[in-house]
Amino acid sequence: MSETDQDMRADAPFPRIGRVGLDGLVVSFGETLSEPANRAALAFRAAVERATPKGVEESATSLVSTFLRFDALRIEAEDLRGDLQTLLDSCDWYGADLPEGRRLWRIPTIYGTDLAPQLAEAAEAAGLTEEAAARQIASSRVRVQTIGFAPGQPYLGELPEAWDIPRQTALTDRVPIGALTVAIRQLVLFSVTTPTGWRHIGQTAFRLFRPDSDTPFVLRPGDEVIFEATDRETYERLREDGPDGGARSEVIR
Amino acid sequence: MSRLIVHDAGPGVSVQDLGRPGYLAYGLSRGGAADRLAMAEGAALLHQSEGLAALEMAGMGGTFEVGHDTRIALTGAPMRASVDGAPLAWNASHLLHAGSRLSIGAATRGVYGYLHLGGGIATPERLGARSAHLAAGLGALIAAGDELPLGEDRTGGETGLCLPTDDRFEGGAVRVVPGFQTGFFPDEERARFEATPFTRAARGNRMGVRFDPDGEGFASAAGLSVLSEVIVPGDIQITGDGAPFVLMAECQTTGGYPRIGSVLPCDLPRVAQAQPGARLRFRFVTEDDGIAAERAAATARKGLRAKLDHLVRDPHDIRDLLSYQFISGVTAGHDEET
Numbered sequence: 001m002s003e004t005d006q007d008m009r010a011d012a013p014f015p016r017i018g019r020v021g022l023d024g025l026v027v028s029f030g031e032t033l034s035e036p037a038n039r040a041a042l043a044f045r046a047a048v049e050r051a052t053p054k055g056v057e058e059s060a061t062s063l064v065s066t067f068l069r070f071d072a073l074r075i076e077a078e079d080l081r082g083d084l085q086t087l088l089d090s091c092d093w094y095g096a097d098l099p100e101g102r103r104l105w106r107i108p109t110i111y112g113t114d115l116a117p118q119l120a121e122a123a124e125a126a127g128l129t130e131e132a133a134a135r136q137i138a139s140s141r142v143r144v145q146t147i148g149f150a151p152g153q154p155y156l157g158e159l160p161e162a163w164d165i166p167r168q169t170a171l172t173d174r175v176p177i178g179a180l181t182v183a184i185r186q187l188v189l190f191s192v193t194t195p196t197g198w199r200h201i202g203q204t205a206f207r208l209f210r211p212d213s214d215t216p217f218v219l220r221p222g223d224e225v226i227f228e229a230t231d232r233e234t235y236e237r238l239r240e241d242g243p244d245g246g247a248r249s250e251v252i253r
Numbered sequence: 254m255s256r257l258i259v260h261d262a263g264p265g266v267s268v269q270d271l272g273r274p275g276y277l278a279y280g281l282s283r284g285g286a287a288d289r290l291a292m293a294e295g296a297a298l299l300h301q302s303e304g305l306a307a308l309e310m311a312g313m314g315g316t317f318e319v320g321h322d323t324r325i326a327l328t329g330a331p332m333r334a335s336v337d338g339a340p341l342a343w344n345a346s347h348l349l350h351a352g353s354r355l356s357i358g359a360a361t362r363g364v365y366g367y368l369h370l371g372g373g374i375a376t377p378e379r380l381g382a383r384s385a386h387l388a389a390g391l392g393a394l395i396a397a398g399d400e401l402p403l404g405e406d407r408t409g410g411e412t413g414l415c416l417p418t419d420d421r422f423e424g425g426a427v428r429v430v431p432g433f434q435t436g437f438f439p440d441e442e443r444a445r446f447e448a449t450p451f452t453r454a455a456r457g458n459r460m461g462v463r464f465d466p467d468g469e470g471f472a473s474a475a476g477l478s479v480l481s482e483v484i485v486p487g488d489i490q491i492t493g494d495g496a497p498f499v500l501m502a503e504c505q506t507t508g509g510y511p512r513i514g515s516v517l518p519c520d521l522p523r524v525a526q527a528q529p530g531a532r533l534r535f536r537f538v539t540e541d542d543g544i545a546a547e548r549a550a551a552t553a554r555k556g557l558r559a560k561l562d563h564l565v566r567d568p569h570d571i572r573d574l575l576s577y578q579f580i581s582g583v584t585a586g587h588d589e590e591t
Contacts (some may be wrong), residue, residue: 018433021485021515022543026433060278062507067483073548148507151281151389192390211379211391217279
């Protein structure tokens with residue numbers, strides 16, 4: 001069977017190694033988002049970074065996969081595929097621990113109001129009142145499952161089942177930096193101003209991408225976040241406070 | 254320090270180099286010039302490193318001036334260019350005298366034109382590069398009144414050189430390799446995808462470009478319920494209405510639309526340079542053929558300097574040549590960057 005046939009085989013067992021363009025391989029740990037698959041992707045990437053296979057130039061994770069970019073003119077994809085398979089076979093990645101040095105962040109958030117105009121709509125989709133919806137999100141401790149789409153931007157989960165609501169079919173023209181949005185039992189905190197299909201339910205003054213600081217990308221996969229409810233007056237004050245917007249963090253032990 | 258003074262700029266002018274590889278895990282795509290071949294051509298024309306930053310001009314250039322006599326090169330989409338009213342050849346290097354006005358108008362073919370300067374644009378690096386990444390909020394579009402610092406032109410060398418014009422500015426055939434989601438598309442859809450002519454839609458920018466099919470859009474068996482996955486420039490997403498969207502330098506790093514394949518990196522300049530209305534076709538190639546094409550393109554890029562030729566000069570240009578020789582005493586470019 002040729003490599004291309006393997007890529008195209010939709011029923012191959014996980015973990016599964018596939019091709020991304022000419023110079024990328026992706027190791028997928030599942031078809032849908034699950035906690036073990038997310039852990040596996042993070043742990044496998046860490047192992048790849050430690051092993052630094054020849055020709056690999058960059059690695060990254062998505063929700064349930066690890067991506068590797070390599071120099072396609074210097075090494076054979078088939079050789080790298082073999083190295084990755086050996087690494088995959090070396091342990092049970094689904095049982096891996098979460099990354100070390102994880103932190104718990106508390107980020108002050110305004111729910112609803114003109115600053116986050118889709119709380120009512122999202123609450124209705126989740127079958128909750130606005131107050132109950134805001135309370136439920138504000139008391140959820142969610143984990144950064146991956147950083148992606150835009151610089152430093154986290155996908156966080158997993159929310160209670162009621163929040164398994166679809167994305168909007170039509171896009172919102174733009175949400176501002178710091179917008180907290182919801183869909184499919186996940187939250188996304190936006191690092192840029194952009195159109196989106198996710199519903200805008202909260203607003204923070206937290207800057208995820210700080211290109212001129214020592215820590216350009218603030219959150220890391222594995223970090224946990226509580227989006228604490230705050231009032232308008234406090235929020236306006238925190239907004240002037242700098243890029244943290246009143247957020248506090250502590251190391252998870 | 255020498256400066257590039259911007260008197261006027263089109264709506265899509267920005268500083269670009271080869272971008273910032275290595276930040277994919279942090280959600281930041283590589284970015285950099287939309288047409289990377291044009292960066293290599295500019296480097297060849299000026300005998301300098303292709304990593305030096307240049308001005309990328311989408312559709313329209315601007316009016317520029319330099320504080321000191323400066324070598325320049327014009328590459329990418331051909332645009333109407335002149336100095337103090339005298340026309341300038343495209344895909345060529347010139348000496349721009351201090352105080353002269355360089356005017357660069359609309360593209361006659363293609364989308365992205367480039368203005369390279371001896372020593373490169375020397376704005377401060379951010380995260381290891383000078384490229385504006387507008388989607389990420391890094392850097393900004395260039396506007397009238399801006400002044401950009403230039404690096405020291407240590408290479409020197411002659412101007413009045415040109416490269417043969419390329420055919421990548423009018424659409425054409427683009428090669429595609431299959432990827433891990435190609436199997437979501439049934440055989441007959443893949444065959445129809447290859448057989449279908451596309452028109453470059455009006456919607457397109459440094460993040461991605463949409464192509465409208467002649468006839469029906471394309472459907473994947475997976476529908477629209479695919480889990481978000483890593484995205485790289487060149488990936489061809491099939492969006493909700495079945496039209497392909499080719500991801501470009503400044504794309505997002507993850508996406509949930511299924512991808513039918515990826516454009517070869519060496520064919521991406523042809524996609525970037527297809528102007529609205531241009532016709533284009535996608536053709537699947539095997540991995541081996543893709544690697545061979547990439548290798549050939551790398552060899553051709555390295556061989557650009559051997560293809561340099563002298564512009565046929567008119568008396569106006571000869572004045573430039575003489576003044577340059579008077580200043581530097583040499584005309585033979587030597588190459589300390591590579």
